[in-house]
Amino acid sequence: MLTRRSFLQSGTAAALASRLFAAKEGSTTPSPELENLGAGALREAQKLKASYADIRIIRYRQQFLTVRLNPERGTGKTLEVPMVSDGGSFGFGVRVIADGAWGFAASPLVTPGEIARMTGEAVAVAQANAALRSRPLELAPVPVYRVRWQTPHERDPFEVPLEEKLNLIRSAAAEVKKEKGVFAAGCTLSFRSEDKYFASTAGSSIQQLNLQTYAQVNATAVDVKRALSKTRRYQPQQVTAGYEYVPLMNLVENAQRIREEVIEHLNAPAITPGKKDLVLLPSHLWLTIHESIGHSTELDRALGYEANFAGTSFLTTDKMGKQRVGSDIMNVWGDRTTERGLATTGYDDDGVKATKFPIIEKGIFKHYQTIRDQAHLIGEQESRGCCYADNWASVPFQRMPNVWLEPGKADTNLEDLISGVDDGILIDGDGSFSIDQQRYNFQFGGDAFWAIKGGKKQGMVSRVAYQSRTTDFWQACDLIAGPSYWQQWGAPNDGKGEPEQINSVSHGCSPARFRQVNVIQTD
Amino acid sequence: MFTKEQARKLTEKALSFSTFPECEISVNSSENAFIRFALNDVTTSGFTVEQSMSISSIRDGQTGSTRVDEFDDDALREAVKRTERLALISPPNPERVPPLDPQKYPELENHADSTAAARNQAMIPHIRAIVEAARTNGLVAAGFFERAAETAAVANKQGNFGYGRVTDANLSATIRNSAGSSSGWASHPAVNIESIDGAAVAKIAVDKCLRWKEPQRLDPGKYTVVLEPTATGDLLQLLGFSMQARAAEEGRSFLSKKGGGTLVGEKLFPEFVTLRSDPFNRLYSVMPWGGGGGGFGRGGGGGSGLPAERMTWIENGVVKNLFYDRYWAAKAGQRPTPFPNHLVLEGGGKSLPDLIATVDRGLLVTRFWYIRVVNPQTAQATGLTRDGVFLIEQGKITAPVVNFRFNESPVEMLKNTVAIGQPVRVRGGEGQGMLAPPLVVKEFSFTSVSDAV
Numbered sequence: 001m002l003t004r005r006s007f008l009q010s011g012t013a014a015a016l017a018s019r020l021f022a023a024k025e026g027s028t029t030p031s032p033e034l035e036n037l038g039a040g041a042l043r044e045a046q047k048l049k050a051s052y053a054d055i056r057i058i059r060y061r062q063q064f065l066t067v068r069l070n071p072e073r074g075t076g077k078t079l080e081v082p083m084v085s086d087g088g089s090f091g092f093g094v095r096v097i098a099d100g101a102w103g104f105a106a107s108p109l110v111t112p113g114e115i116a117r118m119t120g121e122a123v124a125v126a127q128a129n130a131a132l133r134s135r136p137l138e139l140a141p142v143p144v145y146r147v148r149w150q151t152p153h154e155r156d157p158f159e160v161p162l163e164e165k166l167n168l169i170r171s172a173a174a175e176v177k178k179e180k181g182v183f184a185a186g187c188t189l190s191f192r193s194e195d196k197y198f199a200s201t202a203g204s205s206i207q208q209l210n211l212q213t214y215a216q217v218n219a220t221a222v223d224v225k226r227a228l229s230k231t232r233r234y235q236p237q238q239v240t241a242g243y244e245y246v247p248l249m250n251l252v253e254n255a256q257r258i259r260e261e262v263i264e265h266l267n268a269p270a271i272t273p274g275k276k277d278l279v280l281l282p283s284h285l286w287l288t289i290h291e292s293i294g295h296s297t298e299l300d301r302a303l304g305y306e307a308n309f310a311g312t313s314f315l316t317t318d319k320m321g322k323q324r325v326g327s328d329i330m331n332v333w334g335d336r337t338t339e340r341g342l343a344t345t346g347y348d349d350d351g352v353k354a355t356k357f358p359i360i361e362k363g364i365f366k367h368y369q370t371i372r373d374q375a376h377l378i379g380e381q382e383s384r385g386c387c388y389a390d391n392w393a394s395v396p397f398q399r400m401p402n403v404w405l406e407p408g409k410a411d412t413n414l415e416d417l418i419s420g421v422d423d424g425i426l427i428d429g430d431g432s433f434s435i436d437q438q439r440y441n442f443q444f445g446g447d448a449f450w451a452i453k454g455g456k457k458q459g460m461v462s463r464v465a466y467q468s469r470t471t472d473f474w475q476a477c478d479l480i481a482g483p484s485y486w487q488q489w490g491a492p493n494d495g496k497g498e499p500e501q502i503n504s505v506s507h508g509c510s511p512a513r514f515r516q517v518n519v520i521q522t523d
Numbered sequence: 524m525f526t527k528e529q530a531r532k533l534t535e536k537a538l539s540f541s542t543f544p545e546c547e548i549s550v551n552s553s554e555n556a557f558i559r560f561a562l563n564d565v566t567t568s569g570f571t572v573e574q575s576m577s578i579s580s581i582r583d584g585q586t587g588s589t590r591v592d593e594f595d596d597d598a599l600r601e602a603v604k605r606t607e608r609l610a611l612i613s614p615p616n617p618e619r620v621p622p623l624d625p626q627k628y629p630e631l632e633n634h635a636d637s638t639a640a641a642r643n644q645a646m647i648p649h650i651r652a653i654v655e656a657a658r659t660n661g662l663v664a665a666g667f668f669e670r671a672a673e674t675a676a677v678a679n680k681q682g683n684f685g686y687g688r689v690t691d692a693n694l695s696a697t698i699r700n701s702a703g704s705s706s707g708w709a710s711h712p713a714v715n716i717e718s719i720d721g722a723a724v725a726k727i728a729v730d731k732c733l734r735w736k737e738p739q740r741l742d743p744g745k746y747t748v749v750l751e752p753t754a755t756g757d758l759l760q761l762l763g764f765s766m767q768a769r770a771a772e773e774g775r776s777f778l779s780k781k782g783g784g785t786l787v788g789e790k791l792f793p794e795f796v797t798l799r800s801d802p803f804n805r806l807y808s809v810m811p812w813g814g815g816g817g818g819f820g821r822g823g824g825g826g827s828g829l830p831a832e833r834m835t836w837i838e839n840g841v842v843k844n845l846f847y848d849r850y851w852a853a854k855a856g857q858r859p860t861p862f863p864n865h866l867v868l869e870g871g872g873k874s875l876p877d878l879i880a881t882v883d884r885g886l887l888v889t890r891f892w893y894i895r896v897v898n899p900q901t902a903q904a905t906g907l908t909r910d911g912v913f914l915i916e917q918g919k920i921t922a923p924v925v926n927f928r929f930n931e932s933p934v935e936m937l938k939n940t941v942a943i944g945q946p947v948r949v950r951g952g953e954g955q956g957m958l959a960p961p962l963v964v965k966e967f968s969f970t971s972v973s974d975a976v
Contacts, residue, residue: 081617081618085609086605087588088590091592102566105571106572128643128644129558131647131651132558132647133564133565135564224782227774227779304665304699307561308665308696432905436893436974437892437907438974445897465897467928469974520970523898
């Protein structure tokens with residue numbers, strides 16, 4: 001419990017955070033002050049006879065700018081509604097193993113006294129739970145690192161003047177609203193930074209800076225006569241990168257496209273349900289990969305550790321190296337080193353260096369995502385570096401790395417995929433998504449749909465969703481476009497665990513074709 | 524965790540740094556304790572302390588917002604300054620609402636000291652009971668026991684100040700057989716942790732797991748369903764997001780009338796359907812202000828800051844009220860309302876067995892999972908059944924059934940409701956839950972079979 005005294009006298013924390021995480025030009029090791037603070041937790045844990053301890057001291061910053069253009073009630077005049085926020089959070093979390101059980105405690109007061117106190121709390125939690133433990137914990141070995149890492153970037157997004165950002169989102173939203181039939185338009189830019197220090201009794205001391213950049217342009221069209229409305233989004237690839245990425249998003253140019261497409265979607269005919277061939281663009285397919293492959297290959301899920309929340313997996317451990325998941329052209333990697341991937345980092349929250357490993361090879365399930373206390377459960381000697389907590393107050397556990405699908409042959413174009421379809425649908429962007437508790441039965445919507453007839457892309461259609469079973473779907477994948485089409489969209493808020501946590505993760509792929517998938521007509 | 528006096532001093536301190544005519548603060552501090560278990564073993568467990576202050580500064584409609592979790596003078600001074608800098612760069616917000624005058628917040632605190640003080644020692648016996656029940660039956664238990672205690676305050680430069688404390692706890696358990704071919708689930712959310720009984724939770728979950736043996740595969744289609752209270756709550760809790768007056772008037776929701784206007788005042792549902800918000804119900808522990816926001820563009824985390832109140836959304840089948848945030852209310856000449864949460868679907872006198880006995884052929888559903896909106900206009904959603912589907916024939920449960928995916932709207936679900944039981948507090952896998960009764964619903968749309976257990 002925060003004592004009254006500690007609550008009122010928490011010291012000059014704002015100045016502390018800035019000082020701790022100030023980037024020292026050319027420095028390759030963590031700040032000595034961070035190391036001192038971290039060492040305090042490790043010392044206290046060892047004093048209390050913990051067999052392992054680690055601490056994360058983290059400062060988050062989140063800047064969010066949005067503008068919405070919508071008609072004023074009664075007059076119809078276009079109102080420009082802005083929102084600008086820039087805030088953050090600073091605190092630490094300590095994990096220990098004591099008496100064979102995990103314990104965790106966290107606090108926003110980053111002081112030596114509080115760190116020692118909460119380390120004691122974590123040990124107390126572990127010791128109390130030891131009575132319930134039945135299985136010994138075993139941590140896979142990990143090399144020792146003393147290092148600094150940061151997301152490669154050229155322009156710190158938090159240094160860019162707000163006026164520049166506001167001008168950009170105002171012009172993108174205005175561009176959408178130029179089309180008279182557009183009811184409302186919006187544009188958002190957001191940036192997230194995570195300054196993280198990690199130290200463990202394994203000997204590591206690691207300081208990292210992770211930067212994420214997001215944007216979106218959207219349009220809404222309404223037909224009051226029919227009480228019908230549709231939306232259309234332009235979602236640029238979400239990235240770990242600095243502000244240098246923002247011009248590459250081409251927000252204003254894409255605003256021009258979506259203002260036409262939202263009207264077309266509003267008036268598009270409904271799909272006729274039935275089995276159809278699907279051509280899925282990377283802006284859409286990323287989510288299918290995420291749900292059906294990303295989640296089903298999480299080891300904790302396969303073993304039953306997530307059974308009470310998101311469920312288990314049809315890929316049980318006996319299927320490693322054997323189970324056919326997809327066709328021969330399906331090759332999928334787990335990878336925390338991908339350039340600009342949302343889950344890309346230097347080291348995970350166990351202190352394991354970021355790595356890359358095959359999940360699916362020629363359609364066969366190969367490897368799970370693992371962390372240090374899981375590897376031995378499937379006879380492996382090393383963690384695959386998938387440990388992450390979304391906050392200093394959250395318990396680190398196994399999270400998805402970037403999970404990406406290899407592109408097809410270099411000479412395979414999107415046109416090749418489309419021209420081979422007699423009756424099908426092309427899907428862009430993500431919409432509704434749902435998958436069962438073992439990752440079999442899924443259903444996905446999208447953001448926009450076009451009919452394909454006789455090998456040619458036609459006009460838009462509406463009310464589309466497709467439903468399939470994971471292995472049927474991926475075995476129906478018969479062509480993937482080449483590397484020049486490979487793009488990386490992702491999820492900034494993937495949910496898992498209890499208490500629930502979020503995670504940011506990318507799923508690169510090229511457009512791909514799937515034969516004879518069940519398409520339903522939604523409302 | 525702060526007392527009312529500490530909160531007052533803290534918010535006054537933050538406001539003292541404001542140079543703008545308007546400044547709004549909401550601040551909270553919380554402590555959480557939890558134990559997670561799986562494979563008949565404890566997995567992760569923790570005790571966390573968090574605090575956060577949201578600040579918005581407004582001048583001539585220009586608004587800037589921030590969030591901090593350091594509360595020393597320097598941090599607060601810098602945070603307020605930051606919001607003023609952000610405001611000066613931001614265009615004015617034409618949908619701004621005037622700051623609130625001092626409000627009279629209701630006395631509805633429902634705080635359980637036992638929950639606020641509970642640590643591992645309070646939770647372990649219940650988890651042990653579940654694990655032992657699983658082991659005795661040759662089964663595997665997973666679950667989660669958590670408790671939260673939060674204090675919060677809202678304040679502004681016009682002298683408004685409110686303070687509240689809440690506590691809540693939830694124990695949920697999933698029991699599976701070691702072959703992974705059967706699964707049962709139960710949960711118990713409660714304000715007072717002392718009312719939670721792990722053995723009782725285990726009994727329900729074990730029973731479902733044992734009974735759901737060799738389920739038969741039925742064809743997708745429309746079925747009469749008996750929804751257990753958790754299943755009702757899983758789907759119905761989404762309806763609050765579809766009750767916005769603004770979306771209805773703009774032609775963007777199920778409450779929009781073709782050609783313009785809304786369906787408020789129309790009888791869309793059977794006469795026995797009454798849906799309310801009731802923050803005063805002692806099964807909930809809530810802050811004394813409603814959620815809902817002061818209009819888009821308003822920063823801060825205190826919602827609208829208006830006092831919590833009861834609202835009736837649907838009364839005897841008639842759409843009685845829509846959700847008006849302060850901005851839209853002012854434009855429409857209506858009273859602002861709280862956001863549709865802390866929902867209660869009023870019940871009838873029948874028990875779950877009574878309802879089952881009325882069904883000639885149907886399916887009993889324990890709960891739903893992974894519900895996502897397919898069409899926000901009609902509130903059509905998709906999701907799965909989970910942890911126990913059973914065939915009902917001539918009023919009796921006869922056989923376990925393989926899980927289904929549904930595509931159904933909570934609006935259609937209510938329209939097709941033919942009988943309602945007594946509401947209880949429920950909290951499923953996602954969302955905050957509500958007070959929901961068991962329902963008998965005809966023509967519930969199951970669109971495909973799921974092999975998931």
